[in-house]
Amino acid sequence: MAYFFELLINGALTGLMYALVALGFVLIYKSAGVPNLAQGAVVMTAGYAVWLFMSMGLPVWLAIPAAMVVMFLFGLVVERLLLRRMVGQPIIMVVMLTLGLDILLRGLVPGILGSAPKSIDLGINFAPVIIGDVFINRTSLIGGVIAILLVGASLLFFRTRLGTKLRAVSDDHISSWAVGISVERAIGISWGLAGIAAVVAGALWGSAQGVDWTLSTLLFPAIAVVILGGIDSIPGVLVGGLLVGILGSVVPGYLDSYVGGSTRDVVTSVIILLTIMVRPFGIFGREDIERI
């Protein structure tokens, strides 16, 4: 039974770490209506930014805010240089644009800053938290708590005046323009906020595995999280993260050594397929009904 609980708890915490990546995805979609397939590469870039500031001698408590500033500005630049030109274009072309951005970042950032894995030391104790015969990963535990706090902060943000504007922009660009909301600025801010969320994800995942291109592969579980939780739902990120993490831990924990291969990605794929087939808008996503 202890084995089951260990898989359950560590899976849940890992899922919350996935939620950190997914949060940036949802922030952009909720505000701009754009599914950002570059979010994994943005997390990787944010991890590199934290490492870069730390390698310049900044302590971690300064390196992370500095990286947040850089990534917020990066989000604004992406909106200004790329997305603003796509206004009025088919959504599929905007999605393709984010895919192109993903490929560009994955090649360019490691190419310039070095492709060998970089280390980020956040000062988190290596030893697990031990309860009975259950070992809990300390980095994931801290990451999980931060994910909950960040999701809570995001929920509060969308109740502020600026957050309300962002929600309005997400609902209808033209109506937002009509009432005087700067749609471009709102979309830029949402990309900037996603950049800030990416710094938290990049720093925590970077401290767990090192910083290299593989951080960008976190996009896959993050997409499962947002599809399951609801692509425009911030609370859905938490619930989706927990379910994806738990299933991705418990099922492989019992099956892998018998089938001779890892079933984690299979589980993630099945979650994506079943959710789209059964409940395409996810658990908490808003179901838009359109006249056709």
Added chain:
Amino acid sequence: MKWLRTTALTAALAFGSVTTAATADEIKIGLLQDFTAVYTFLTGEYNQGQQDYLTLINEEGGIDGNTFTAIVRDTGNQPQRGIEAYNRAKEEGAVLFDFLSTPVSAAILDQADADKRVVITPVHGRGDASDGTVFPYIFPMMATYWAQAANLIEFMKTNEGGLEGKKIAIVHIDSPFGKEPLPILDALAAQEKFEYKAFPYASPGNEQSAAWSEVRRYQPDFVMIWGAGGGQAVSVKTAIQNGIKPEQIHSVIWLAETDAANVGPMMKGVKRFEATASGLDHPIIQRIQEKVITPGKGAGDAKNVGTSYYNLGVATMAVSVEAARLGLEGGGPLDGDKLKAGFEKIAGYDAEGLMPAITITAEDHQGGGAGRVSEWDGEKWAPVSDWHAAYPELIRKTIEDSAAKYKEGH
């Protein structure tokens, strides 16, 4: 200015090629490697070592006036791009290729045979390519993954209290590469009377907690980790978090200084297989420092000189240049057949102590499959065994059986 040079290199790679100045008697080597996808954890340092060694040879006058030119291009680990890069480099006169990519090397095998061009696959690629009678132009020239697994098992047997009745957990990435050692473990488990269990984890390995929870309950005496890149540091960290002692952990060759930096102080005691020595205290590396790095002719960041993957790259080119030297003994110009003959004349070559002495024959393109085990002492990889080949008969039989199956399929 480092960033400027790096940016320039990146841009050059993106646009297709970087070549050094051509000379009348140049021998072209295609280093068509993965700079932007899966193998990025090692390609930078490895390729830098290769280029620096070629520069050293050119600085020292080449081989009887013949100098070396590196053709460096990115394949992104994609066979299609690899084939395109191979054809371009072949047209430019390259006689030797190193793709540093198992899928790209595999895609080129038949074409290289038909074109009579030499492909080296040091410590990667198909193990059965060591059979020179089936793969005449492919030269693994260093220990295959099978030989590496055998070396680690023999180390446990002779240095860590024997194997009989012991339990070994192998935690591997779920890919053909990750499963490479399993046939050797099957054979050796029966021979040495130990048991083992495989614990796969999903690629690229950034989350392995479920696998290691199960490993802890298996209560192994020894652990082997078989992955690459950032996943290796995750393996070591998660192992230690699950109560596995660093001294119990034994790794495939892909565990380096960067991984040790990621893991931190808890890395001390972890062991790995190595095919070449690391560090600066080797005659070839010191000459590179003196004649290439100090005058500013190096191909990358000077702090990489002496790292495991840098020295591995140096060793691959040292063997290749030695093969070229032997191939040119009957006169130039060097072509694929002469180079192949040169490789097959290599006997007892150890790159001035940088690697185990290798002897390559027309039948054995692995060169004996020797290596050793080293341990992270907190600052560097310190050798804890001598250079030698473990279970050579078993490895040779595995190579021949697999090569025979390949031949049947063709």
